[in-house]
Amino acid sequence: MKFTNESISIEYCPFCRTAANMIATITLKAIARKDDTTRTINTKTYHCGSCGSFVRSINEEEYAESAAAA
Numbered sequence: 001m002k003f004t005n006e007s008i009s010i011e012y013c014p015f016c017r018t019a020a021n022m023i024a025t026i027t028l029k030a031i032a033r034k035d036d037t038t039r040t041i042n043t044k045t046y047h048c049g050s051c052g053s054f055v056r057s058i059n060e061e062e063y064a065e066s067a068a069a070a
Helices: none
Strands: 003-007 011-012 018-032 036-046 054-066
Touching: none
Parallel strands: none
Antiparallel strands: 003 018, 011 018, 018 036, 036 054
16 A cells, blocks of 8 residues: 655755655555564655655554454
8 A cells, every 4th residue: 555645845855956845655564473463564755756766765663463353
């Protein structure tokens, strides 16, 4: 599942060599573990709003859920 958010802050683009609006794409990924829990990871990918070049990405672990509780 992917979400796009165009209201992200202005950052420096190393390709344009100027400050530009960043477009963030957020991807959610669920990973099943051997101990019957599920780890959810957010990957936020930032692209330049002017040239579309990749600027950076961040992985964030959200939480662990028990598969038995679901």
